[in-house]
Amino acid sequence: MTRIIPIVVVIAVALVACLPLLGDNYLLRLGTMFAMYAVLALSWNIIGGFAGYPSFATAAFFGLGAYTGAILQGAGIPMIVAWTGACVMALVFAVLLGMAILHLKGHYFAIASLVVAEVLLEIATSWTGLTGGGMGLNLPVLQISIEAQARLFFYAMLTIAVLALLMNWLVSRGKVGFALRCIRQNEDASSMVGIDTTFYKVTGFGLSAILVGGAGAIYASWVFYIEPADVFSVLLSVKPIVMAMLGGAGTVLGPVVGALVFIVMEELVWRNFLSFHAAVLGLLIVGLIFFLPNGILGLVRRRRAAGLKPEEEGAA
Amino acid sequence: MSLLTLENVSRSFGGLNALDAVDMQVSPGEIVGLIGPNGAGKTTLVNVVTGALRPSAGDIRFEGRSIAGKKPHQIGRMGIARTYQVVQPFPEMTVLENVMAPATFAARAEDMRTARLKSMEALEFVGLAGSAGTIAAELTLAGRKRLELAKSLAMNPRVLLLDEVNAGLNTAEIDGALTLIRRIADNGVTVIIIEHLMKVVMTLCSRLVVLHHGAKIAEGTPDEVSRDPHVIEAYLGTRYSRNLGAREAAHD
Numbered sequence: 249m250t251r252i253i254p255i256v257v258v259i260a261v262a263l264v265a266c267l268p269l270l271g272d273n274y275l276l277r278l279g280t281m282f283a284m285y286a287v288l289a290l291s292w293n294i295i296g297g298f299a300g301y302p303s304f305a306t307a308a309f310f311g312l313g314a315y316t317g318a319i320l321q322g323a324g325i326p327m328i329v330a331w332t333g334a335c336v337m338a339l340v341f342a343v344l345l346g347m348a349i350l351h352l353k354g355h356y357f358a359i360a361s362l363v364v365a366e367v368l369l370e371i372a373t374s375w376t377g378l379t380g381g382g383m384g385l386n387l388p389v390l391q392i393s394i395e396a397q398a399r400l401f402f403y404a405m406l407t408i409a410v411l412a413l414l415m416n417w418l419v420s421r422g423k424v425g426f427a428l429r430c431i432r433q434n435e436d437a438s439s440m441v442g443i444d445t446t447f448y449k450v451t452g453f454g455l456s457a458i459l460v461g462g463a464g465a466i467y468a469s470w471v472f473y474i475e476p477a478d479v480f481s482v483l484l485s486v487k488p489i490v491m492a493m494l495g496g497a498g499t500v501l502g503p504v505v506g507a508l509v510f511i512v513m514e515e516l517v518w519r520n521f522l523s524f525h526a527a528v529l530g531l532l533i534v535g536l537i538f539f540l541p542n543g544i545l546g547l548v549r550r551r552r553a554a555g556l557k558p559e560e561e562g563a564a
Numbered sequence: 565m566s567l568l569t570l571e572n573v574s575r576s577f578g579g580l581n582a583l584d585a586v587d588m589q590v591s592p593g594e595i596v597g598l599i600g601p602n603g604a605g606k607t608t609l610v611n612v613v614t615g616a617l618r619p620s621a622g623d624i625r626f627e628g629r630s631i632a633g634k635k636p637h638q639i640g641r642m643g644i645a646r647t648y649q650v651v652q653p654f655p656e657m658t659v660l661e662n663v664m665a666p667a668t669f670a671a672r673a674e675d676m677r678t679a680r681l682k683s684m685e686a687l688e689f690v691g692l693a694g695s696a697g698t699i700a701a702e703l704t705l706a707g708r709k710r711l712e713l714a715k716s717l718a719m720n721p722r723v724l725l726l727d728e729v730n731a732g733l734n735t736a737e738i739d740g741a742l743t744l745i746r747r748i749a750d751n752g753v754t755v756i757i758i759e760h761l762m763k764v765v766m767t768l769c770s771r772l773v774v775l776h777h778g779a780k781i782a783e784g785t786p787d788e789v790s791r792d793p794h795v796i797e798a799y800l801g802t803r804y805s806r807n808l809g810a811r812e813a814a815h816d
């Protein structure tokens with residue numbers, strides 16, 4: 249069973265990568281959004297899922313990445329270098345922020361992380377000289393066809409989504425993931441068994457930021473124009489949490505499954521109920537907490553365990 | 565030479581002196597009993613030695629080096645391990661994974677395979693190898709106490725602080741635990757054991773330290789301590805008189 253999962257994943261990624269062949273611009277835009285959501289949910293999963301720290305800092309990393317990328321590109325730096333710079337910026341910021349707030353627990357940590365995006369939003373709005381303030385910032389337009397651009401940004405997002413998936417897989421199998429799982433289950437006992445909890449929490453927080461910064465920069469290049477309220481939106485912090493919980497927080501594939509289900513719902517349901525967008529999101533969160541605490545993957549796993557048991561006993 | 569030295573160690577919570585200028589020395593290979601009535605400061609002493617709490621005053625030295633104020637993970641890696649009075653498993657992990665955590669992080673096994681081997685050894689030692697795949701939360705209390713012991717052993721400790729490992733166990737389970745503790749000491753681990761059961765302390769320990777209201781009120785062999793008037797008054801006294809009273813009442 250575990251053998252075929254990587255093969256299925258590789259096939260699924262290959263199929264998604266064929267999306268541009270359909271020549272449907274709407275689907276390609278949706279595919280790019282899906283990849284972006286997957287990056288955010290997978291990244292949140294490291295700190296929120298593995299370590300159990302309810303971070304609302306995703307929007308802060310995203311906006312910081314978007315502005316870093318936009319400002320660097322505006323200064324004439326090549327796009328790819330600007331994207332990389334955005335990753336580094338988000339990482340450094342997360343490490344410093346993590347050292348400041350990761351000693352807080354539960355709600356306190358959540359609130360502290362939530363405030364960060366608000367503070368950055370204020371700074372981006374008032375630092376007109378650098379960010380254009382509330383008027384926003386235009387990015388240089390690429391000298392290639394609209395179709396080529398759509399493909400370029402789709403593949404760019406897909407690439408970091410795959411990187412995010414790989415990161416989750418490596419973390420889950422390695423020492424970092426082990427330490428973070430221990431920390432989630434009992435932080436005091438973790439330090440008592442020799443885990444440097446501060447180090448691993450900061451590492452996890454940094455990992456949860458790096459690719460989000462990249463996604464923000466790619467997003468900025470993709471839409472050509474960013475403004476503070478757009479890239480520091482609190483929804484960018486809330487949605488990844490809902491997606492990860494929907495699919496199964498703390499699992500490698502859960503956030504991807506959650507991102508897919510979420511974007512389908514967003515497109516099919518919410519476009520028709522624009523006025524209760526927030527209400528539906530709220531209901532979904534409440535429903536998740538009460539009915540699906542382990543996400544869709546948790547449900548599948550439970551079904552499978554229930555289905556397998558009689559067989560195993562029969563074989564024994 | 566003393567392996568672990570506490571010098572004038574105090575710890576207060578608000579106005580309460582949970583530890584009050586305690587001096588204590590532990591030599592390599594000893595089994596030292598730490599006793600005292602409820603709230604005497606025994607668990608606080610373990611917390612202060614293992615870095616879970618900072619001492620408010622005084623110094624703690626391990627192999628001559630000061631460890632006061634160091635972080636728990638640093639102290640753990642130096643070779644001081646503990647068990648918790650209230651067991652602290654990683655509840656969603658298997659028993660084996662629980663033990664692999666200290667093997668990986670405190671004892672710094674080279675890779676997961678080595679950590680797994682070492683952990684299985686520790687589980688075999690405490691008699692839990694058969695439950696290696698069980699989720700920790702599903703163990704019985706006796707099982708969870710053994711898991712605590714296996715976790716602390718997987719740290720390769722030089723000093724092991726056992727905080728009421730026998731509390732809540734039945735007589736047969738206690739006998740099993742006693743044999744284990746003796747074998748741990750025979751392997752060269754220095755043991756400090758906190759225990760309310762006088763039978764256990766009297767048979768196991770070469771030396772006792774008695775705490776009362778955070779202060780050390782007596783120290784010596786089990787025999788000396790049990791004859792010490794301060795101890796009888798503070799600890800044994802109240803209990804014996806209560807027991808005697810109860811017995812007489814039953815006879816009436």
Ligand SMILES: Nc1ncnc2c1ncn2[C@@H]1O[C@H](COP(=O)(O)OP(=O)(O)OP(=O)(O)O)[C@@H](O)[C@H]1O
Binds near residue numbers: 605
């Ligand atoms: N974290 C804490 N905050 C405040 N007070 C504390 C704390 N830990 C312990 N105390 C107090 O310090 C005193 C000593 O407690 P401690 O747990 O060390 O006693 P003990 O000897 O282990 O008792 P027991 O035999 O019941 O386990 C008690 O009065 C307790 O209420």
Ligand SMILES: [Mg+2]
Binds near residue numbers: 606649
């Ligand atoms: Mg205690």
